[in-house]
């Protein structure tokens with residue numbers, strides 16, 4: 034049993050305490066029992082939910098592993114993480130799903146809900162055994178890390194996953210239009226002489242996938258498409274229009290696409306190389322508007338760790354990805370606390386991803402699962418990558434002063450992180 | 453050499469022309485006159501860089517550029533360490549940074565870098581902490597080539613002020629085009645970039661003093677210098693062109709096209725040429741051609757750049 038004292042709920046000035054027992058919230062403001070933790074006046078919220086993280090296990094543990102990745106997630110205030118299946122081997126086998134879940138459960142950090150591959154080996158041709166993967170505990174299906182070039186395979190996947198009540202999430206990028214692009218196509222890529230990846234590569238693919246869903250929807254087939262790391266204004270407009278037509282399409286946006294632009298590549302530092310690429314300020318502004326008006330469903334970080342040596346390669350050679358699950362909330366709260374408001378930011382990182390997945394809405398009511406985070410909304414601290422739990426101890430925001438740091442994360446009623 | 457402050461602080465590197473004032477660029481061009489005189493002497497050597505070690509770090513092969521830099525450094529009495537990727541562990545997956553750590557242990561004083569990736573010279577500057585001369589990084593920049601082009605034009609006209617320079621060819625993949633588009637307007641010239649639409653990225657129109665056109669006659673009209681770029685035959689495989697013949701018929705720099713230019717306009721090419729593809733033999737060998745002059749000037753410019761960056765430092 035744990036009692037957390039000296040905490041406040043969002044929108045309330047009242048100092049309260051919560052008691053946790055057997056993995057559940059027992060109640061509020063009960064007599065102190067068991068281990069007593071001082072919440073230091075922090076704000077309590079349901080633990081954050083991450084729909085998009087690359088934890089690199091199995092097979093790429095020089096970049097990250099379950100232990101470092103889930104510890105990093107807990108330190109970032111996350112209670113649940115959906116891991117991407119583009120590992121080595123690919124997570125296209127129910128046995129791998131089971132192994133990952135079991136191993137993660139023993140670590141005591143954030144809870145793992147692995148995504149499984151949509152196609153065998155993520156090759157995009159033959160569907161994986163989606164039924165068995167679901168039984169093993171897969172949270173969703175995706176070929177993220179690759180693009181779904183074969184439209185028919187995606188359609189078959191949407192039919193199958195739909196019948197299982199599962200979401201398919203897509204890295205929406207037309208690989209032929211992207212070609213050898215390593216950054217957003219535009220005046221900056223041209224001035225830098227770096228191959229550009231046009232916004233049309235994303236928008237064209239989103240349009241195609243929406244049409245597939247629309248065709249199935251019209252026939253009463255329950256398909257569910259989720260667009261990952263949406264980065265362009267035009268792609269967002271397509272998703273917005275699809276939603277207006279009542280199509281079962283959702284999308285996520287990453288904080289790095291809100292806070293960084295292609296101008297960052299002028300440094301030629303591959304730390305800014307990410308897929309889809311950093312876009313223009315106009316795109317970032319449009320995405321922010323989408324977060325405000327609800328056309329963007331949720332936030333996700335696309336935590337994508339690589340070794341320092343890999344990210345020190347030249348921009349053509351370096352792999353794509355930024356890893357920052359540990360500072361996603363402070364980054365969002367510091368930059369957009371005023372524009373979006375605390376409640377909307379928390380919704381985008383807790384209840385909203387749960388809605389995308391069709392999971393129960395996280396609450397802090399008595400009887401609810403004890404997944405919660407205590408956030409210190411006032412203390413400003415500089416980002417110090419040396420302290421990261423993640424193996425990727427570098428970040429574009431190093432040295433930046435942020436507030437909103439998690440001080441305590443509880444997962445399944447146990448302390449998963451405490452500062 | 454302590455330059456007057458009006459020239460701006462001396463940039464530690466020549467990566468591109470971002471940090472270079474027209475005055476400093478002018479000083480490099482002026483100094484090249486002196487270097488040309490050295491090259492006319494029976495003993496073509498000056499002691500300016502004695503005791504310094506210059507590393508020619510060529511991660512991408514280019515015999516011509518490497519030879520030009522090597523000779524320039526030796527004529528300034530520097531010791532030259534040559535690193536050529538093909539023959540080394542780079543092909544076995546060693547990273548740029550690993551390679552640099554090895555080279556640094558040889559006590560290198562300055563790097564001349566050629567690499568297939570845009571920005572690689574910037575990374576060498578960051579990782580090594582030594583002065584770096586960019587000898588070509590991907591599509592990004594080839595500043596000494598642009599300087600020698602500017603020098604060759606200046607030799608002809610005395611100045612670049614108000615001159616129109618047409619550059620024709622595969623602009624998209626050309627570091628020579630990008631460097632010239634950055635440099636020549638700083639020296640007062642206007643640059644017109646011209647090529648097939650697939651090889652002419654619209655984003656370049658944002659550069660000051662630069663305009664784009666797909667019409668070669670419009671590009672060349674009234675030009676004081678016309679530069680043809682090398683067309684890589686592999687571009688065909690990339691689907692950028694219908695055929696090489698179609699390209700040659702439309703964009704080749706030849707006597708007919710040159711009639712549109714200012715009379716006496718000079719013809720430039722960074723080499724190596726595909727004769728009768730991007731440039732006709734008539735134009736390449738004719739009286740307006742300054743292509744061999746460019747090679748000679750390249751020596752002087754590279755000596756001048758080495759002098760400017762290395763002499764009087766510490």
Ligand SMILES: [Zn+2]
Pocket residue numbers: 177178204261262308309
């Ligand atoms: Zn992705």
